[in-house]
Amino acid sequence: MATPTTEHTTNELQVGHRLQDNPFIRQIAVMVGIAASVALGVAVVLWTQKPSYSPLFGNLSHKDAVEIAQALQQAGIAYEIDQSNGIVMVPSSSLQEARMNLAGQGLPQSGSTGFELMQEDSGFSTSRLVESARYQRAIEGELARSIMTLASVESARVHLATPKQSVFIRKRKFPSASVVVKLYSGRHLEKGQVEAITHLVASSVPELEASKVTVVDQKGRLLNSKEDSREMGLTTSQFEYTRELESHYKQRIEDILAPVIGRENLRAEVTADVDFTYVEQTQEYFNPDATALRSEQINEQRSLLSEVQGVPGALTNQPPAAATAPQTAGGGGVGEPGGAPVNTSKRSTRNFELDKTISHTRLPSSRLRRLSVAVVVNDRFQTAEDGQVEATERSAEEITRIANLVREAVGFDQQRGDRVQVINEAFFIPEPPQPLPEIAMWEEAWFWDLVRQVGGVLLFLLLIFGVLKPTMTRLIRQAAEARRASEMAAAAGPSGVIAGGAEGGVGAAQMGAMGADDASLHLPGPRTYEKTLDAARTMIEEDPKRVAQVVRKWIAEDGK
Numbered sequence: 001m002a003t004p005t006t007e008h009t010t011n012e013l014q015v016g017h018r019l020q021d022n023p024f025i026r027q028i029a030v031m032v033g034i035a036a037s038v039a040l041g042v043a044v045v046l047w048t049q050k051p052s053y054s055p056l057f058g059n060l061s062h063k064d065a066v067e068i069a070q071a072l073q074q075a076g077i078a079y080e081i082d083q084s085n086g087i088v089m090v091p092s093s094s095l096q097e098a099r100m101n102l103a104g105q106g107l108p109q110s111g112s113t114g115f116e117l118m119q120e121d122s123g124f125s126t127s128r129l130v131e132s133a134r135y136q137r138a139i140e141g142e143l144a145r146s147i148m149t150l151a152s153v154e155s156a157r158v159h160l161a162t163p164k165q166s167v168f169i170r171k172r173k174f175p176s177a178s179v180v181v182k183l184y185s186g187r188h189l190e191k192g193q194v195e196a197i198t199h200l201v202a203s204s205v206p207e208l209e210a211s212k213v214t215v216v217d218q219k220g221r222l223l224n225s226k227e228d229s230r231e232m233g234l235t236t237s238q239f240e241y242t243r244e245l246e247s248h249y250k251q252r253i254e255d256i257l258a259p260v261i262g263r264e265n266l267r268a269e270v271t272a273d274v275d276f277t278y279v280e281q282t283q284e285y286f287n288p289d290a291t292a293l294r295s296e297q298i299n300e301q302r303s304l305l306s307e308v309q310g311v312p313g314a315l316t317n318q319p320p321a322a323a324t325a326p327q328t329a330g331g332g333g334v335g336e337p338g339g340a341p342v343n344t345s346k347r348s349t350r351n352f353e354l355d356k357t358i359s360h361t362r363l364p365s366s367r368l369r370r371l372s373v374a375v376v377v378n379d380r381f382q383t384a385e386d387g388q389v390e391a392t393e394r395s396a397e398e399i400t401r402i403a404n405l406v407r408e409a410v411g412f413d414q415q416r417g418d419r420v421q422v423i424n425e426a427f428f429i430p431e432p433p434q435p436l437p438e439i440a441m442w443e444e445a446w447f448w449d450l451v452r453q454v455g456g457v458l459l460f461l462l463l464i465f466g467v468l469k470p471t472m473t474r475l476i477r478q479a480a481e482a483r484r485a486s487e488m489a490a491a492a493g494p495s496g497v498i499a500g501g502a503e504g505g506v507g508a509a510q511m512g513a514m515g516a517d518d519a520s521l522h523l524p525g526p527r528t529y530e531k532t533l534d535a536a537r538t539m540i541e542e543d544p545k546r547v548a549q550v551v552r553k554w555i556a557e558d559g560k
Contacts, residue, residue: 037467044456044463052449053080053089056098057108060088064108075101136160143204147179147197152187156180160205176212177201183217191236194223238276241366246270252409253375257402265378265427270410273370279363287355297349304342371418375406378427394424 056079060068065081068088072079077098080089090098102108140158147156157180163173179197183189189197194215202210215223249270257266377399379391403422412418441447540547 033471034468037463041460041463044459052092052452054092054095055082056088056090056095056102060086060108062086068102068107071102071105071107072098077101136162139204143179143201146200147181150189150193150197152183152189152193153181154184155182158201162205174212175205175208177205177208177214179213179215181215181217181223189217189223198224238274238366242272242274245272245274245368249371249373249410253373253406256405256409257375257377260405261377261402267376268406269374271372271374272368273372275367275369276365277363277367278365281359281361281363283357283359283361285357285359287357290355292353293350294353295351299347299349301345302342303344368416370416371410371412373406373410373418373420375402375420375422377402377422377424379424391426399424 056068057064065086065088069079069081072088072090075098077094078091079098081087082089140160143158144156147153147158159178159180160175161177162175166172179201181189181197197215198210198213201213202208213224217223249272250268253268253270254263254266257268377394380394381389381391384390399422403420406412406420406422410418410420412420
């Protein structure tokens with residue numbers, strides 16, 4: 001006796017089989033499957049034909065992106081815009097063509113707009129303040145473009161602060177400027193390049209001094225520090241001068257020895273001791289032997305003295321005693337006639353011109369004080385009788401000749417303290433470098449296009465041979481089975497037993513051989529092939545023992 005669960009399962013199976021047997025539902029399912037397969041195949045074909053896209057430019061402003069999109073559309077180049085980051089992308093095969101086309105049109109402008117702002121139409125309501133701000137923005141854009149022409153600068157921004165001038169000199173304010181540069185990865189600006197940017201900006205703005213310009217990089221580092229003194233600048237130039245001088249002497253050594261021993265068998269280094277002392281001398285020389293009378297002054301004075309002289313007193317009032325005056329050649333006295341005394345003074349001043357020499361000497365600030373040269377030469381290679389190359393040391397005489405050549409090349413001066421050292425050592429021969437690894441095939445640009453096309457073809461074949469062909473084969477087989485079941489049902493009797501053999505079902509002889517217990521296995525009425533199979537499944541589920549016994553009897557009868 002069948003349980004309720006078994007009956008419920010049997011009913012569900014019967015309903016499912018009825019839906020499957022319904023030709024209208026089966027046709028709709030087949031049409032939906034075929035349409036989905038065709039749509040999937042078309043999508044696969046379109047996906048394989050779609051080219052791979054590469055980014056055209058990164059970090060674009062919205063204005064540049066719009067202008068680039070319009071230029072690509074006018075040039076007939078396909079493009080896409082990434083929805084996540086807004087990057088403009090073009091097919092990989094047209095990447096270089098698109099960049100050259102945009103470069104010819106001056107795109108992208110990198111956000112720096114110059115005097116193009118002045119070409120915009122300005123209405124009647126535009127104020128003077130707006131015009132001044134537009135002019136200042138145009139100057140900033142032009143300066144940023146000029147700075148971006150440097151090889152190490154990727155982008156630049158310039159900010160100018162131009163205060164309003166006053167008519168009073170004491171209240172006058174000077175403009176200032178700030179420059180922000182973004183450098184390429186792995187590059188830096190040298191000191192001279194920073195000074196060039198500073199003077200470029202200062203020279204482009206009226207009354208702007210170089211000390212009022214500030215240069216900052218993308219990492220926030222101040223490139224032109226105010227603490228840089230004049231002495232530091234001189235030190236840098238002195239170092240560069242010394243390095244150039246050493247390189248000059250080194251090149252002269254290599255040029256004179258390379259034809260003799262080969263440039264690969266020679267290593268030379270030069271150290272120059274340069275005196276950068278700045279000396280000025282002024283000397284004044286006099287020659288006492290070479291004199292000349294330039295001027296002479298003679299001053300002579302004569303005065304008459306009083307006859308009464310001496311200390312006041314009695315003797316003073318008395319006349320002097322008679323005296324005998326000395327006789328002169330002229331017969332006259334020393335004094336004037338009358339015997340009065342005379343006071344005479346005579347003074348002479350003579351000026352002589354001496355031979356004087358004044359020399360002003362200014363010694364050079366870069367005087368070579370000492371030169372040290374070190375040269376290393378490789379061993380001599382000779383081919384032996386067996387054909388092998390052997391390395392032998394150079395003789396002392398050859399080393400001496402090389403040293404003499406070096407001395408002559410650098411202008412050796414023993415009094416100056418120059419030194420030249422030449423030694424012979426075997427050079428280290430490095431191992432040959434490993435070849436660069438080849439680019440993997442999957443890293444090539446064409447590989448993914450090929451994979452996409454091959455995958456699309458395989459998927460298309462899978463749809464054809466894995467979906468469409470089995471579906472069509474099943475439809476054809478079901479149609480054939482239905483036609484065969486109809487033929488069998490037409491040939492069956494009222495009892496549902498097919499006449500004629502075991503091909504269509506259970507034979508008459510086999511059914512007659514069954515006992516009364518097998519009567520329930522008869523299939524009454526004409527049935528299709530699917531219904532017969534459903535009935536057989538139902539019998540197996542309800543009473544599997546009886547079905548197994550019947551099958552065992554059939555096998556035993558067939559064995560006989």
